Amino acid sequence: MGHCGVKASVIVFPGSNCDRDVAVSLAAASGTAPQMVWHAETELPKSDLIVLPGGFSFGDYLRAGAMGARSPIMRAVIAAARAGTPVLGICNGFQLLTETGLLPGALMRNAGLTFVCRDVFLRVTQPDSLFTSRYAQDQVIRIPVAHHDGNYFADPETLARLEGEGSVAFRYCDRTGVVGGSANPNGSINDIAGIFDPARKVLGLMPHPERLADPALGGTDGQAMFNSLVECLS
Amino acid sequence: MSANNVEMTAELIAAHGLSEDEFAQIVRLINRQPNLTELGIFSAMWNEHCSYKSSRVWLRTLPTDGPQVVCGPGENAGIVDIGDGQVAVFKMESHNHPSFIEPYQGAATGVGGIMRDIFTMGARPVANLNALRFGDPAHPKTRHLVSGVVAGIGGYGNCIGVPTVGGEVNFDAGYNGNILVNAMCVGVADADKVFYSAASGIGNPVVYVGSKTGRDGIHGASMASAEFDDKSEEKRPTVQVGDPFTEKLLLEACLELMAGDAVIAIQDMGAAGLTCSAVEMASKGGLGLLLDLDKVPCRETGMSAYEMMLSESQERMLMVLHPDRTEAAREIFDRWELDFAIIGETTDTRRFVIQHGGAIVADLPVDVLAEDAPVYQRPWTPTPAAPAIGSDAVAAPDDLAATIVKLVGGPHLCSRRWVWEQYDHMVMGDTVQRPGGDAAVVRVHGTRKGLAATTDVTPRYCLADPKEGGKQAIAEAYRNLSAVGAKPLATTDCLNFGNPEKPETMGQFVGCIEGIGEACRALDMPIVSGNVSLYNETNGVAIPPTPAIGAIGLIDDIAQMTTIGLRDDGDLLFIIGETRGHLGQSLYAREIANVTEGAPPPVDLATEKRHGEFVRAQITAGQVNAVHDISDGGLIIAGIEMAMAGGIGCAIALDTTHCALHALLFGEDQGRYLVTAAADKAAGLRAAATDAGIPLQQLGKVGGSDIVIDGITAIPLAELTQAHEDWLPELMRL
Numbered sequence: 021m022g023h024c025g026v027k028a029s030v031i032v033f034p035g036s037n038c039d040r041d042v043a044v045s046l047a048a049a050s051g052t053a054p055q056m057v058w059h060a061e062t063e064l065p066k067s068d069l070i071v072l073p074g075g076f077s078f079g080d081y082l083r084a085g086a087m088g089a090r091s092p093i094m095r096a097v098i099a100a101a102r103a104g105t106p107v108l109g110i111c112n113g114f115q116l117l118t119e120t121g122l123l124p125g126a127l128m129r130n131a132g133l134t135f136v137c138r139d140v141f142l143r144v145t146q147p148d149s150l151f152t153s154r155y156a157q158d159q160v161i162r163i164p165v166a167h168h169d170g171n172y173f174a175d176p177e178t179l180a181r182l183e184g185e186g187s188v189a190f191r192y193c194d195r196t197g198v199v200g201g202s203a204n205p206n207g208s209i210n211d212i213a214g215i216f217d218p219a220r221k222v223l224g225l226m227p228h229p230e231r232l233a234d235p236a237l238g239g240t241d242g243q244a245m246f247n248s249l250v251e252c253l254s
Numbered sequence: 255m256s257a258n259n260v261e262m263t264a265e266l267i268a269a270h271g272l273s274e275d276e277f278a279q280i281v282r283l284i285n286r287q288p289n290l291t292e293l294g295i296f297s298a299m300w301n302e303h304c305s306y307k308s309s310r311v312w313l314r315t316l317p318t319d320g321p322q323v324v325c326g327p328g329e330n331a332g333i334v335d336i337g338d339g340q341v342a343v344f345k346m347e348s349h350n351h352p353s354f355i356e357p358y359q360g361a362a363t364g365v366g367g368i369m370r371d372i373f374t375m376g377a378r379p380v381a382n383l384n385a386l387r388f389g390d391p392a393h394p395k396t397r398h399l400v401s402g403v404v405a406g407i408g409g410y411g412n413c414i415g416v417p418t419v420g421g422e423v424n425f426d427a428g429y430n431g432n433i434l435v436n437a438m439c440v441g442v443a444d445a446d447k448v449f450y451s452a453a454s455g456i457g458n459p460v461v462y463v464g465s466k467t468g469r470d471g472i473h474g475a476s477m478a479s480a481e482f483d484d485k486s487e488e489k490r491p492t493v494q495v496g497d498p499f500t501e502k503l504l505l506e507a508c509l510e511l512m513a514g515d516a517v518i519a520i521q522d523m524g525a526a527g528l529t530c531s532a533v534e535m536a537s538k539g540g541l542g543l544l545l546d547l548d549k550v551p552c553r554e555t556g557m558s559a560y561e562m563m564l565s566e567s568q569e570r571m572l573m574v575l576h577p578d579r580t581e582a583a584r585e586i587f588d589r590w591e592l593d594f595a596i597i598g599e600t601t602d603t604r605r606f607v608i609q610h611g612g613a614i615v616a617d618l619p620v621d622v623l624a625e626d627a628p629v630y631q632r633p634w635t636p637t638p639a640a641p642a643i644g645s646d647a648v649a650a651p652d653d654l655a656a657t658i659v660k661l662v663g664g665p666h667l668c669s670r671r672w673v674w675e676q677y678d679h680m681v682m683g684d685t686v687q688r689p690g691g692d693a694a695v696v697r698v699h700g701t702r703k704g705l706a707a708t709t710d711v712t713p714r715y716c717l718a719d720p721k722e723g724g725k726q727a728i729a730e731a732y733r734n735l736s737a738v739g740a741k742p743l744a745t746t747d748c749l750n751f752g753n754p755e756k757p758e759t760m761g762q763f764v765g766c767i768e769g770i771g772e773a774c775r776a777l778d779m780p781i782v783s784g785n786v787s788l789y790n791e792t793n794g795v796a797i798p799p800t801p802a803i804g805a806i807g808l809i810d811d812i813a814q815m816t817t818i819g820l821r822d823d824g825d826l827l828f829i830i831g832e833t834r835g836h837l838g839q840s841l842y843a844r845e846i847a848n849v850t851e852g853a854p855p856p857v858d859l860a861t862e863k864r865h866g867e868f869v870r871a872q873i874t875a876g877q878v879n880a881v882h883d884i885s886d887g888g889l890i891i892a893g894i895e896m897a898m899a900g901g902i903g904c905a906i907a908l909d910t911t912h913c914a915l916h917a918l919l920f921g922e923d924q925g926r927y928l929v930t931a932a933a934d935k936a937a938g939l940r941a942a943a944t945d946a947g948i949p950l951q952q953l954g955k956v957g958g959s960d961i962v963i964d965g966i967t968a969i970p971l972a973e974l975t976q977a978h979e980d981w982l983p984e985l986m987r988l
Contacts, residue, residue: 034499034502034503034590034591035413035499035502035503037413037414037415037502037681038415038681040682040683041681041682041683044683045683074681075415076412076413076415076498076499076502078499079413079497079498079499079500079502080413081499134405134408134676135405135408135409135412135676135677135678136675136676137412137674137675137676137677137678137679137680138675164680166412166678166680166681168412228680230683231680231683234683236686236697236812236813237680237683237684237685237686238686238688
């Protein structure tokens, strides 16, 4: 794709480590390198999209994402999100989103108690969003996970609301699309891999679409998410 | 008399790991009794871990040069040219003793330490590997050690965001009392942005950055230079605690600083902390150093000079900066919220002077500390030659299929997925060949080039014949790199042995070094960095000789990389190299036939070279679809590994006219590869082999969902895969 003028901002926390990776994917999709914004900034540059990248902000020494959610830039991110700027939170970014309250629920320690890094299959449960428009309903995609705390939990009321308003974006499944069981790498409730806010302008997901967005890395299922965003935001 | 001026009793001297002779030599060299801080400094500089006093004379015999070598041993890591003005920086280092005592922190800080060695030189770490050796799976400590070490490696590498892409995991009762944790890191830098440790200039600021200094790790290097006994658990307080978050900040801050021109010299504080790093910088620069310990950022109050000089607190660096760039440097470290303190200056005195509380607490000649450490010509006895045994000395299996399933689903050949799925092996977005193949490959960011990396050694070969075992470790690394299409570039060695004061152990060391040296010369893989870990003994029992080899290679275009997985139905399967059915020291002989005597397979280095070059040429020419080197378990295991990786079966047929089937299947003859080619490329492959004089034989055909041997034995691939994948998770089940 050529230049299309989408201005993305990637927020960099001390301990972020997928900031470069997602910047590479965004640049490949949009033709424009994103702005890298240090967490200590208090103002956000004009942004069509905000990305909270994966990693271990502040080492995850407290709860994952708990410290980063209180970084100065996050006040601006929350304000922008409330004003309608799309926000994508990947892995640690998802944890940051639940810690800020932009998304409900919490990411607990994996049910197996160990860090897990592997390709998983996801079933696209909500293609009607600017993040997922390039996927088909119930399409099965392959995307890697790499986390220690990806076990999504929400109380029954919240869960019912998420399910009822179509806010579940992806569920863990096997390669044939059968959801749950041993295909769920972390014990997430309802096999949830990613959720939207009610307006579907904020997406948090544990899998890393930027890790399979280049044929040299063994797959391109993640690229469609960046292409969706570029297409919808141009 | 102050606490620093204590009487040098025999007990005190011994507690510092110094012999009476060594202490007498110190007194002679400095013309007086040392004080306590000075004794500590000597113990840190003169212990085995830092001084290489037992190994040095032998390490000098290793080849370290080549047109590709930018920097050989002696710096924090070795450097090789990878073209386009870029270099790869790499090293492997042991963290055995701490990992046995406290597996999580021991392994974690091993990973942290090796990464610091890499970014100290200005390189961004791009790949981590780990060669791990544990005791018998049934030993009561093994599960605890495996889970702790793996979690520690993951905990550190995952957090800092450098992919852990490869390595080895072995089990052997010989490591019951001394596990081995050997960590390797590979980094990439611009050739004109490499930094070294030699200080220069007089009156330049010596700057301390990173974490604060605490009391952790005091005497860590001395512990790593002593044997264990039943009380080794009591040494837990000497194990350091890792902080990967701070290391991530330190990495980014250092690389940001190094992008400018502020740094004259830089050295990480690893073993023996402030002492070793400061002395090295002064010694290499031919200078003196004055340090004021009152300026050192401390985590605890009331630390003595002795404690500060011997602390092994992690995530710290020492630098000499250009005086007029110091404030700009401070701003960088302030932004990353790291300590930055000017703690001294370079001098022209060639003395190492330490002030604390306004008094001089140590004043020693730099050269005596760095260069006058004793060098020992330890007595050694050659390892008796193991008799070659014929295949008739190793019984054929009663049930071939069951034996194969048992091997594939046993501790030595099972899948290591349970381990590497706990490591983030994809972060940085350049892992083009993930764990599980012959070598891991990471793309050089922003280019088409690939860096391949592997770690190898077969300790049972080294035990039976140290020299052949040493050769084989290099040869296998060479094959693993060649099998992915990478030209082998250079080697790092992590030499793990028992007590060098025992002539038999020293004989193993000498034999392995001879074999390694010969192979590195023949295969043009010079040693550019390394580490020696001796005294791997508990209650007088030594580990098997384990010279772990790390090696890297270069792929010009990753589009030409190969993997082990069988690809297309109908592809033809070929074997390159001669199969003689050598069962001595094979996994089959040891695990199935209970035969532990015999010589290991001989390594013909000229053959290795020719076969490796041929394989690489066929990969580059696009003639082959899959490649795998043949190692542990022999050709049948290699074939099954290819089938499991590709998810497709194969049928093979063997000519048993001159050799028994079990010897053909399980023999571990060296210099061999399995390759597949599409049917329409087979003629070309055969012709190329004939032209090059390379033994190449069709072994079978790819297809189906079974492994079929001679049309008689058929084993479902699904059964093999399940056995292969289940063993380790079963062992580690909570």
